[in-house]
Amino acid sequence: MKATVIVTLKPTVLDPQGMTIHRSLASLGLTDITDVRQGKIFQIQLKTGNREHVERLAKEVLTNPVIEEYRIVWEQ
Amino acid sequence: MKATVIVTLKPTVLDPQGMTIHRSLASLGLTDITDVRQGKIFQIQLKTGNREHVERLAKEVLTNPVIEEYRIVWEQ
Numbered sequence: 001m002k003a004t005v006i007v008t009l010k011p012t013v014l015d016p017q018g019m020t021i022h023r024s025l026a027s028l029g030l031t032d033i034t035d036v037r038q039g040k041i042f043q044i045q046l047k048t049g050n051r052e053h054v055e056r057l058a059k060e061v062l063t064n065p066v067i068e069e070y071r072i073v074w075e076q
Numbered sequence: 077m078k079a080t081v082i083v084t085l086k087p088t089v090l091d092p093q094g095m096t097i098h099r100s101l102a103s104l105g106l107t108d109i110t111d112v113r114q115g116k117i118f119q120i121q122l123k124t125g126n127r128e129h130v131e132r133l134a135k136e137v138l139t140n141p142v143i144e145e146y147r148i149v150w151e152q
Contacts, residue, residue, distance in 0.1 A: 006117055008117070008119070018118070021118070021137065021138070024137065025133065025137075028132070028133075028136070028137070030129045030132060030133055031123075031129075032122050032123050032124055032126035032129040033120055033121070033122060033123075033129055033130070033133060034121045034122065034123050035119075035120070035121035036118055036119070036120055036121075036133075037118070037119045038116060038117070038118055038119075039116070039117040039118070039119065040114065040115070040116060040117065041082060041084070041114070041115040041116065041117045042094070042097070042112055042113070042114055042115075043084070043111075043112070043113040043114075043115065044109055044111070044112055045109070045110045045111035045112075046108050046109060046110065047107075047108050047109075047110050048108055050108035053106045053107075053108040053109055054109070056104070056106060057101065057104075057106055057109060057112075060104065061097065061100065061101075061104070062097070
């Protein structure tokens with residue numbers, strides 16, 4: 001079984017990496033893009049279907065709850 | 077219009093960050109997880125629906141074609 005954990009900054013938190021990418025786009029002529037925000041993605045492989053382990057991994061290891069939020073996408 | 081660009085290491089490329097996370101899991105009792113691979117996600121906001129701009133951003137700015145691959149998910 002596979003799961004994907006997507007960790008993104010909370011909408012209210014400033015994203016300096018995304019802002020830097022966005023600023024560089026004008027010089028490339030990519031003027032249609034108005035915002036870029038960066039996050040992390042984790043592809044998890046599970047032996048059995050123990051979803052609780054993925055929930056705990058996402059909550060306790062992969063996410064900083066002060067500034068980040070996560071969602072889990074299940075496959076198979 | 078929104079787009080999400082997902083950048084991951086090619087399957088043949090070693091992922092030291094993912095391996096470090098995976099190694100730390102035994103001590104937390106998360107023994108059901110057999111593999112963790114880390115990638116990056118970019119949430120893009122577009123003024124109009126110019127998909128070519130997002131394709132170019134993903135290919136020329138966000139991805140290192142030697143070790144990474146990307147896919148684009150379109151919303152709306």
